[in-house]
Amino acid sequence: MTLFGYKLPNMSSLILWGILWEIVGQIELTFFLPPLSEIFATLIEIGGTTPFINALKETALAFSIGTFSAICIGVPVGILMGKNQLIDELLLPWVNLFLSAPLTALVPVLMVLFGFGLKSIVITTALFAIWIIVLNSRAGVRQINQSLVEMSKSFGASQLDALTKIYFWAALPEILSGVRIGFIRAVKGVIIGQLLISIVGFGSLFELYASNFLMSHFWAVLIVLFALSFIIAEFLAYLERRVDYYASRR
Amino acid sequence: MLAKHRANILKLISALVVFTAWEIAGRVPVSFAFPTFFESVSAFWALLIDGTMFKAYAETLKPLVIGILISAFFGIGIGLFVGLSRGFDWLVSPIFIVMQTAPLAALIPLLVMAYGIGLTSKVFVVCIMAMPVIVLNTGGAVRNTPANLIEMGEAFLGSRRQVIMKIILPAAFPIIFAGLRLGVSAGFIGAILSELKITPTGVGDIITYSRSIADYPSMYAAIASIIILAVLFLNVLERVENKLLQGSRKPSALD
Amino acid sequence: MTKSTDNAVTVRNVYKNYGSTEALRDLSLDFPRGQLTSLLGPSGCGKTTLLKIIAGLLPATSGEVLVNGEVVKAPGPDRAFVFQDFALMPWASVIRNVAFGLELRGMAKSEREGIAEKYINEVGLSGFEHSYPHELSGGMRQRVGLARALSVDAQVLLMDEPFSAVDEQTRRKFQEDLLGLVKNENKTFIFVTHSIEEAVYVSDQIAILLPRPSRVMEIIRPSGFRHKDVDSIRREPEYLDIVDRIWASLRSYVE
Numbered sequence: 112m113t114l115f116g117y118k119l120p121n122m123s124s125l126i127l128w129g130i131l132w133e134i135v136g137q138i139e140l141t142f143f144l145p146p147l148s149e150i151f152a153t154l155i156e157i158g159g160t161t162p163f164i165n166a167l168k169e170t171a172l173a174f175s176i177g178t179f180s181a182i183c184i185g186v187p188v189g190i191l192m193g194k195n196q197l198i199d200e201l202l203l204p205w206v207n208l209f210l211s212a213p214l215t216a217l218v219p220v221l222m223v224l225f226g227f228g229l230k231s232i233v234i235t236t237a238l239f240a241i242w243i244i245v246l247n248s249r250a251g252v253r254q255i256n257q258s259l260v261e262m263s264k265s266f267g268a269s270q271l272d273a274l275t276k277i278y279f280w281a282a283l284p285e286i287l288s289g290v291r292i293g294f295i296r297a298v299k300g301v302i303i304g305q306l307l308i309s310i311v312g313f314g315s316l317f318e319l320y321a322s323n324f325l326m327s328h329f330w331a332v333l334i335v336l337f338a339l340s341f342i343i344a345e346f347l348a349y350l351e352r353r354v355d356y357y358a359s360r361r
Numbered sequence: 362m363l364a365k366h367r368a369n370i371l372k373l374i375s376a377l378v379v380f381t382a383w384e385i386a387g388r389v390p391v392s393f394a395f396p397t398f399f400e401s402v403s404a405f406w407a408l409l410i411d412g413t414m415f416k417a418y419a420e421t422l423k424p425l426v427i428g429i430l431i432s433a434f435f436g437i438g439i440g441l442f443v444g445l446s447r448g449f450d451w452l453v454s455p456i457f458i459v460m461q462t463a464p465l466a467a468l469i470p471l472l473v474m475a476y477g478i479g480l481t482s483k484v485f486v487v488c489i490m491a492m493p494v495i496v497l498n499t500g501g502a503v504r505n506t507p508a509n510l511i512e513m514g515e516a517f518l519g520s521r522r523q524v525i526m527k528i529i530l531p532a533a534f535p536i537i538f539a540g541l542r543l544g545v546s547a548g549f550i551g552a553i554l555s556e557l558k559i560t561p562t563g564v565g566d567i568i569t570y571s572r573s574i575a576d577y578p579s580m581y582a583a584i585a586s587i588i589i590l591a592v593l594f595l596n597v598l599e600r601v602e603n604k605l606l607q608g609s610r611k612p613s614a615l616d
Numbered sequence: 617m618t619k620s621t622d623n624a625v626t627v628r629n630v631y632k633n634y635g636s637t638e639a640l641r642d643l644s645l646d647f648p649r650g651q652l653t654s655l656l657g658p659s660g661c662g663k664t665t666l667l668k669i670i671a672g673l674l675p676a677t678s679g680e681v682l683v684n685g686e687v688v689k690a691p692g693p694d695r696a697f698v699f700q701d702f703a704l705m706p707w708a709s710v711i712r713n714v715a716f717g718l719e720l721r722g723m724a725k726s727e728r729e730g731i732a733e734k735y736i737n738e739v740g741l742s743g744f745e746h747s748y749p750h751e752l753s754g755g756m757r758q759r760v761g762l763a764r765a766l767s768v769d770a771q772v773l774l775m776d777e778p779f780s781a782v783d784e785q786t787r788r789k790f791q792e793d794l795l796g797l798v799k800n801e802n803k804t805f806i807f808v809t810h811s812i813e814e815a816v817y818v819s820d821q822i823a824i825l826l827p828r829p830s831r832v833m834e835i836i837r838p839s840g841f842r843h844k845d846v847d848s849i850r851r852e853p854e855y856l857d858i859v860d861r862i863w864a865s866l867r868s869y870v871e
């Protein structure tokens with residue numbers, strides 16, 4: 112979008128929406144939308160308080176353990192599926208099933224199996240993230256340029272060499288894009304888990320603020336969450352673009 | 362003979378292995394809340410026979426269907442404008458991009474406060490989950506119509522309206538449809554989430570109720586049923602998509 | 617030197633079947649040491665299949681391939697392969713690509729990079745050591761592929777249509793350089809091509825293969841102009857005669 116010959120940066124319209132929000136808030140159109148300025152003031156106010164920091168810590172911990180295990184399991188499994196026909200045919204139906212399944216429905220099971228704490232949330236997060244990571248790693252390996260494989264064979268590469276020096280790197284763009292989508296899903300998973308279990312992390316904060324009608328508190332937390340998830344997604348997209356040059360030229 | 366059915370045989374083996382593992386894990390048992398496979402299947406059957414399941418799904422599918430229809434209508438509409446107008450794209454897209462990456466589930470408590478615990482809130486949840494992916498895919502598909510096709514239309518003196526109706530829309534259709542499918546997938550998450558979080562109705566009610574009376578086989582059966590339903594429905598959509606797109610290259614929609 | 621060791625590579629009664637299709641039938645061929653032999657033929661005549669069998673990348677259905685008197689079972693350090701599509705690792709710099717064969721042999725980094733440096737220099741790419749393949753032109757990329765094959769110091773160089781993906785001018789330069797390489801390096805070259813002119817220009821021996829199933833139709837040894845200057849070969853009557861003769865015998869096999 113250009114305006115008076117000046118190119119407006121992407122996402123800059125959010126500022127406009129922010130201003131609109133502020134106006135709607137100021138004229139008190141609805142109780143549920145306090146002015147943005149008030150929300151930011153609240154954010155600064157609660158940003159340093161223990162409940163908020165704790166919620167953030169708990170969420171970050173669950174998120175990192177969940178996504179870390181999703182990557183550690185998902186990438187090797189995906190690569191294995193891409194390389195081995197039998198494993199692929201055995202696992203692919205399940206991966207596809209869980210990829211499109213509404214995993215939210217599994218949260219109650221996880222709650223009764225693993226309790227109302229960190230463990231359930233970690234598993235929810237990992238479950239949300241892992242399937243797309245598996246599928247993308249598999250796709251990355253599958254579309255590998257066959258002459259690269261032959262090249263490594265012709266120089267006498269061992270299985271391990273081929274795996275770590277050729278397959279992994281060739282699949283890296285797809286793996287990264289799987290990780291990015293997986294992370295976006297994991298953010299949703301961690302929040303859905305906390306909402307349903309509702310006595311941990313941001314889940315309990317939301318419960319508290321909602322039951323006390325603390326609108327600006329509620330929005331302050333929401334904005335932090337939205338911003339964090341957006342930053343994570345953008346950072347991974349940036350990493351993905353850095354390997355783009357070889358994704359398109361195979 | 363064997364080679365021809367290899368794929369299906371392997372699928373069967375794979376399923377058998379998983380179900381056997383489930384059965385064994387249930388018999389050990391790994392947890393008091395982990396029923397065996399056969400217990401779950403018979404609970405599933407019982408729910409199906411006495412009609413509980415059908416009543417529950419009539420309830421569950423209501424917000425889902427309404428929400429998907431609304432999202433499809435407005436999502437594709439907004440997406441079209443996004444794709445056709447640079448200014449509108451600049452103005453509106455960022456909101457949907459943020460919605461797409463953000464954990465919108467967190468809005469549920471707010472929606473409950475604003476619209477109560479009835480159908481409206483649930484429809485709303487389905488909409489906010491399903492709409493972004495539909496808008497973004499439609500917008501992207503329309504924006505990326507091959508320039509040479511549009512130029513061809515203009516060279517043969519097509520009006521703007523003709524170019525949109527006869528070139529841009531058909532060219533964008535595959536990705537719009539794929540976006541719709543992803544929207545349905547997200548809508549399922551929304552529908553279940555709202556039944557578990559807002560008020561237990563339909564399948565959410567079976568899950569919540571059987572959990573509260575520790576009838577775990579029924580709980581597992583209900584959960585399995587919604588997962589199977591969602592997967593089957595999405596599979597059918599994908600089949601339809603492939604059927605409609607025979608010959609043309611399968612596009613990759615953005616998730 | 618005895619007669620038998622005069623051939624660096626010997627192919628004896630090789631058959632290759634893919635299911636029920638016969639790709640190679642009873643193919644026997646000798647490749648004299650220190651010379652360049654071309655495998656020439658219309659597309660689908662199994663030239664590349666034969667080359668990959670010699671490389672040890674494909675198993676023969678029956679028959680054997682001897683390299684220096686030893687039966688080929690797998691790829692070995694006595695052979696190096698130059699790929700049609702270069703097969704460069706896009707994530708690795710030129711020097712790492714060139715040194716990759718040595719890296720796989722477990723040679724220390726400084727040592728292998730020293731050797732790689734030498735061959736990068738030899739193919740005329742000094743200054744590009746730390747560039748990445750996507751920053752190079754097609755011709756330069758194939759020079760990297762060539763340097764990689766040279767750096768492992770194999771006695772037999774297997775080249776699979778190495779110049780088919782570069783433009784015509786670059787190709788001519790490559791052909792001239794290749795003649796220099798054959799003269800100076802004392803290696804045995806096996807060169808797959810579908811260009812008659814190219815084969816006649818660079819080869820000491822041309823094996824003409826016929827398709828479906830592939831077999832050797834004729835072996836031609838251009839001798840009159842081998843010692844001539846690279847610029848004058850294309851004006852030699854013998855060169856023109858051989859090109860004409862090969863075309864006359866191949867034209868009926870072109871669809």
